[in-house]
Amino acid sequence: MNAKDLITKLQAGSEKLISAEQLEKKLTKGSPLTIKFGMDPTAPDLHLGHAVVLSKLKLLQEAGHKIVLIIGDFTARIGDPTGRSKTRPPLSEEAIATNAQTYLDQVGKILDRHNLTVVYNSRWLDALTSRDWITLCARVTVAQITERDDFKKRLQEGVPVHLHEILYPLMQGYDSVELRADLELGGSDQTFNLLMGRTLQEQFGHEAQCILTMPLLEGLDGSAKMSKSYGNTIGLTETPDQAFGKLMSISDTLMWRYYQLLLNKTAEEIASYQSQIEQKKVHPMDLKKSMAFGIVERFWSLEAAQQGKDAFEKLFQKKDMSAAQEVVLPADTPNAMTIIDLLRHLDVCQSNSDARRLIVGGGVSIDDIKVTDHTYMVELSKPCIVRAGKHRFYRITK
Incomplete structure (x- = not known):
């Protein structure tokens, strides 16, 4: 796949790419790029919201690039303050280690584990001396950090912002310096942290990474982002029956977002589906079944998708309670x-x-x-x- 085609596929359904021109230059050098994706193991399960970004990583992996998964065992002790209205409680090292292992097991449902580099950011963050930390902090200003919407809002409302939270973007950015990352992926709520990686790389004399952000997938309630904290997730470890049933429970409006972000349907394809509904050529229930089948097939298996569909029809259309979990x-x-x-x-x-x-x-x-x-x-x-x-x-x- 040539550079332009790969960039086109990466941008499909994405929020922002900084920048397409820079990424094309990196790709045309002919060497595999180092692609960074960081995850703090703050909860035991991954869900379909994570799958939105992981699917783009799979595309890059299949194109021959080096995917580096950073397990933020050090940063998880702090907790990412992104979007938080209050300080996140710290996790124990035991909980972090347990969650990290489950992440690796679940990532293998989407990425090829044999062609995946996994590193823990405690490897370099634990090694930083007091002098190193002061030098790192000197590279950014308090004004830069407090530009973040979540920090700004908390300060305006008189809600404390702790010093360790201010350091979080620096730590995530420093991960990019250590890896010499060429491209970092994340959700749109991570834009500030990803840009910090670019800033620090340039200050350390490295070539700045490109960043690709993806929209946040709404959870089952259709309002808040999919998050374990909101209880609105479809976990990658759930049974096919559970996943299919939950997918069928989302609103008809939200269905189009799932088609776009989880099945990579284009705006033209979605408009065609909507037109078919308006013309009464197809029932919304049938399109939702197709969506649920496609998602379970993609992230579980074809057999799992058929199992989930059969169980759903048996339970909800034939009212056969023997199919209940x-x-x-x-x-x-x-x-x-x-x-x-x-x-x-x-x-x-x-x-x-x-x-x-x-x-x-x-x-x-x-x-x-x-x-x-x-x-x-x-x-x-x-x-x-x-x-x-x-x-x-x-x-x-x-």
Whole structure:
């Protein structure tokens, strides 16, 4: 693939490339580029939001370039302040190590692990002396750092911005110096941090990296970005049935974003689908099924996609509850449990308040009877069917 064709494919669906001209010059030199992508292991699971960027990395990997995955074990101790309204709580080293290993296992669903270089940024950040840190800090101004929207907003609202958070962009930028990265990829919310890499590389006398940012994929709720913190994710470790069902639960409007960012459909193709719906040539449900099938096939397998589709049709169209996800509770589980505790056990909600909102909103039923009281006790001495949201059904047994 020539440089122009590769750049065209990289830019498809992207937010920003800085810059196409510079990247073309790098590509035409004929040597494989060093492509950087950093991930702080702050949660155990990757989701389809991560897959948006990982898919671009796969394209570069298939073109013969060196993909370097930086596991931010050092920076995870601080926590990326990007988009945060308050300081992120630190993680233990044990949690970071566990999460990092699960990341590597899940990345292999999209990238070729045998042609992937994995490095931990503690390798060089732990080695920096006090003198090194002071020298590094001297390369940027406080005004530059506080230009960030999230920091600016917190300062205006009187919410503290801690010194260690200010150092985070410097650390991520310094990773690019150590790697001599040619191109760094990230979500659009990472633009400031990625640009810091360019700034520091130039100050260290290196050629500045190009940056490619991707739009943030909205989660199942259609409003906030897909994030474990918001409980609106489709995890790469979920079963095909779960993934297919969740994909079918998104709004018809959000479906087009998933077609674009996860299936690389062009604006022209999407406009054609929308026209077919308007002309009543196709039902939105059929297009959503095609979307769900395509996504599960791409990030799981063809067999998994067919399994997910069959389970969905059996459960939601034929009302056959034998297709509900089976959950076997431990034998020592009490014979009764509050509905909130059960939802948390099923990992349906990330917090008690999330569970209460789902219940009060009419999104929970037991054996087809709606539950609106968050103190309701669920009888577990016999099997029951739990519905949580539109498209999540569980067959509970002990």
